[in-house]
Amino acid sequence: MLLPSHQHNSALMRIEEAAALLQFKTSFSINNSTINNTVYNPYLCGTKTESWKEGIDCCSWDGVSCDNVTGHVIALDLSFDCLSGTFPSNSTLFLLKNLESLNLAYNDFRLSKIPPKISQFIRLKHLDISSSRFSSQVPAEIAHLPKLVSLYLSNNLYDDSPKLILETTTFRNLVHNLSEVRELELSGVNMTSVNPRFFMNLSSSLTTLDLIESGLRGNFPNSIFRFPNLKKFSLGGNENLTIDLPSSNWSNPLQDLGLSVMDCGRRLPESIGELKSLQSLSLSCNLEGSLPASIGNLSQLTDLSLPFNNFNGQIPTSLANLTQLTSLDLSRNQFSGPIPASIGNLRQLTILDLSSSNLSGQIPPSLANLTQLTFLDLSNNQFSGSIPDSIGNLRQLALLALSYNNFSGQIPPSLANLTQLSSLYLSNNQFSSMLPPWIFTLPLLESLYLNHNQFQGQINQFQQNSLIGLDLSNNKLQGSIPNSIAILVNLSYLDLSSNHFSDLVEADIFSALQNLETIFLSDNNLSLRMNVNANFTLPKLTHVSFSSCNLSEFPNFIRHSNGLQSLVLSKNSIHGNIPQWLCEKDDLQILDLSHNNLIGKIPNCLPKFLSVLNLQVNYFDGNIPFGFPEGCGLQNLNLHGNQMDGPLPRSLVNCSTLEVLDVGNNNIEDTFPHWLESLPDLQVLVLRSNKFHGSVQSTKESPSFLRLRVLDLSNNDFLGPLPVRYIKNFKAMMDLYRDEGSPEYMNVNSYQYSLVVTWKGFDYELQGILTVFSSIHLSNNMFEGEIPDVIGKLSSLKGLNLSHNNLTGHIPPSLGNLTNLEWLDLSSNELAGKIPDQLVSLTQLSVLNLSNNHLAGRIPQGSQF
Structure with a gap:
């Protein structure tokens, strides 16, 4: 039987469309690995195109939809199908003339250009090619799709690949021609050249506008908030963009509003309460x-x-009216006072984050009403008192974070009821009880951080093996490390440092x-x-610290660790030479072998891109290695207290990031290294x-040593006048206190620098160098002339x-301006006057020494004198 002509033509067309789809399929491979930082399920990859077989009606293929009347392919959905390959500019996909919906999101088209044939x-009504690694300019032809209702071009924000670029002309035409567009998602698309005012020409039917991290600049018109149909508006991550929140007349349909990392005015207006349809509100803009x-x-x-x-004042009690809330995040603000008891009304909450918000007082008992909580973070506040027993009622908790507060007493036994807990953070408080034995029985616990408290007693036996991170450092724990630690086969992070553990530890327990x-x-x-009979390795080790562990040799299980990044073996009794295998650790960034009995010469072969090399207080001799390469990343070089000789190597100028150079107490013979002036940090x-x-005078006019704040040239043979030109440039010693705040210590990746200083007449080794510490020590040289006023x-x-x-000369009165000075020693000079x-x-x-000079007159009276 012959088919009617229109059905015959339709069947032929469908055959042609099927052939086009099969040809399109052959353009790509299936990559079931992680693409675009999105983890694909390898069992789902390619499952859509797998059903595409010749001889089977293409309308039955997965991801393909056809018109019920004409039979033409009108929709294609290949999202999350792990397609990988370059998108052909003349793809057979363009033979599907009747397509109304095309979804290629979350594939990998390897930085292809979007073909103009689009x-x-x-x-086409719906186009979604988001997070599929298209790059280069969005073609102008994309504005020639008059029926488009939704357009999704978003880049994956976690992919560092080149982004799509949407230029002004293309965007202006797109806005002008797409009169039907309702959904426009352009997050991660580079729109730096687009003037934000063009967005006001979008259709009044717009319901969704997503512009996260799109590089927009200038002022975004706040009339966008009055679009009559707008439901979702996201504008975060545009740090050079400003938008003023309206004081009235918001768009009532708005359901989802997100503004972050940008300027959205100084205050949140009272009018925010007009958005009665709002379901999600995210604002992070100072x-x-x-x-x-x-x-x-x-x-x-x-x-x-x-x-x-920077919200301040108390958390308003009116939040208790938001009884539909499932997630509340008020972290990193400047609130004051306690958590309002009314927060217990929010019984649907699963996430509560009040961390770093300057809150104080005690945890209110009403918090126990939030029995749906899975995430509770109150860390980094000023809470005090004990943890209430009622926290044990929150049996759905997976994370409990109370670190960096002033909690004291013991961990309540009721927390043993939190059998769903996977993360417990109680560090940096004042807990002083014994370590509760039940804490190692929580069946799902993966992260346990109790460091920087006053916990006492011994560690009980470990009884479950789910732990991944364990930090008990900086407490008063004692006794032995239990052999049952061997059951923690999933453990990735272990810190037991700075306690009172004792006894002999056989390395093979690890x-x-x-x-x-x-x-x-x-x-x-x-x-x-x-153990000489042990022959094991820990291949994943990246960070090792065995300071003060009575070691007499290098730990052999470290030798074969892949990717070792930091090795701290200071304050032991390790003897002999630096082993050759350390030269093979190309990833090593921190090497601290200080305070040992190492001898010989420092090998030239040490990893070329160390950040920290601390070999102080050993018996190394010979020249300092001359091989600091171009691009040297050293930030701290400490060779203090050895027997090094020869000159200071000029190749140190290649270490442009150097912050600390300490070669004190050696036998180095050289003139002052003026060439260090070129080191900016x-x-x-x-x-x-x-x-x-020799002289210490600067050899150039331009400013140098601008960040220097600790200078110790004592006990050398320097001569001539004091280095006035350098002193004038010591800007860091003039304004260290300009920014008030919590003092910090110099460090690299949490490794704190140490420094030997003469403090009030005595030598001390500082175990941390405060970023506000500043001193000059030029004693025991042959400097002459006057003390400069500067x-x-x-x-x-x-x-x-x-x-x-x-x-010689007088003590300059300008020294009276040094109001932070704690010790001043001008003794044993030729100073005169009063x-x-x-x-x-x-x-x-607190220390003043002016003895052995030629001073005269009365001693000043008052204050410290």
């Missing part, structure tokens, strides 16, 4: 002032996220921990012994107790020692 889909009570009018809210702002990446046992009373320079000689501008100085030189009355202003001064 304009041939004149019937808003100030109090959180408006009107926010309690948003009764449909399920997600409220306001982190990284042999079963084949997933271990970090192990810190430093600063206990342990003796770590390498140098903050600490210690050349003390060597054989340096020293009085170094207002941040903690210590100044110019003793045992040949300085002691300036201005020194009475030095109210921090």
Whole structure:
């Protein structure tokens, strides 16, 4: 039987469309690995195109939809199908003239360009090619799709590949021609050239606008908030963009609003309470002032996220009206006072994050009403008292974070009821009880961080093996490390440092921990012994710290660790030479072998891109290696207290990131290394107790040593006047206290620098160098001439020692400006005249030595004098 002509033509067309799809399929392979940082299920990859077989009606293929009347292919959905390959500019896909919907999202088209032939889909209503690794400019032809209702071009924000670029002309035409568009998602698309005012020409039927991290600049018109149909608006991550939140007349249909990492005005207006349809509100743009009570009018809210702002005052009790909330994030603000008891009304909450918000008081008992909570983070506040027993009622909790507060007492036994807990963070508090034995029985616990408390007693036997991270450091725990640690086969991070553990530890108790990446046992009373019969390796080790572990040799199980990044073996009794295998650790960034009995020469072969090399207080001799390469990444070089000789190698200028250089207490013979002026980040320079000689005057006019704040040239043979030109450039010693805040220590990846200083007449090794610490020590040289007035501008100085030189003239009155000075030693010089009355202003001064000079007159009276 012959088919009617229209059916015959339709059948032929469908055969042609099937052939086009099969040809399109052959253009790509299936890559079931991670693409675009999105983890694909390998069992689903390619399952759609797998059903595409010749001889089977293409309308029955997965991902293919046909018109019920004409039979033409009108929709193609190959999203998340792991397609991988270059997208052909003349793809057979463009033969599907009747397509109304095309979804190629989350594939890997290897930075292909979007083909201009896209304009041939004149019937297309829905286009989604987001996160499929298209790149280059969006073709102008994309504006020639007059029926388009939804357009998704978003790039994956976690993919560092080149992004799509949407230029001004193309976007302006797109806005002008796409009169029907309702959904426009362009997150991650580079739109730096687009003027934000063009968005006001979008269709009034717009319901969705997503512009996250699109590089927009300037002022975004806030009339967007009055679009009559707008339901979703996301504008985060555009740091050079400004938008003013309206004081009235918001778009009532708005359901999802997200603004972050941008300027959205100073305050959140009371008018936010007008958005009665709002379900999700996310604002992170340095808003100030109090959180408006009107926010309690948003009764449909399920997600409220306001982190990284500067809200102050108390958390409004009106939040208790938001009974539909499942997620509340008020972290990283400047609130004051306690958590309002009314928060217990939010019984649907599964996530509560109030961390880093300056809150105080105690945990309210009403928090126990939130029995649906799976995530509770109250860390980094000023809470005090004990953890209430009622927290044990929150039996759905998977994460409990109370670190960095002032909690004290014991961990309540009721927490043993939290059998769903996978993460428990109680570090940096004042807990002082015994370590509860049940804590190692929680069946799902993966992360346990109890560090920096006052826990006492011994570790009980480990009874479950789910732990991945364990940190008990900086407590008062004692006794032995239990052999049952061997059952923690999933353990990746172990830190038991800075306790009172004692006894002999056979290294092979760790042999079963084949997933271990970090192990810190430093600063206990342990003796770590390498069992000569043990032949095991921990191949995943990246961070090792065995300081003060009574080691006499290098741990052999480290030798074959792949990817070792930091190795700290300081304060042991390791002897002999640096082993050759250390030269093979190309990933090594931190190497600290200080305070041992190592001998010989420092090998030239040490990893070329170390950040920290600390070999102080050993018996190394010979020249400092000359092989600091181009691009050297050293930030801290400490060779203090060895027997090094020869000159200081000029190849150090290749280490442009150097912050600390300490070669004190050696036998180095050289002139002052003026060439260090070119190091822009140098903050600490210690050349003390060597054989340096000659003048210390600057050789160039341009500013140098701008960041230097610790200078120790003592006990050398320097001569001539004090280095006035350098002193004038010590800007860091003039304004260290300009930014008030919590003091920090110099570090690289949490490794704190150490430094030997002469403090108030005695030598000390500082175990951390505060970023606000500043001192000058030039004693025991042959400097002559007067003390320059400009020293009085170094207002941040903690210590100044110019003793045992040949300085003459008067003590400059400008030293009275050094109000942070704690010790001043000008003894054993040729100074004359009277002691300036201005020194009475030095109210921090605790040590003053002016002896063995030619001073006369009365001693000033008042304050410290």
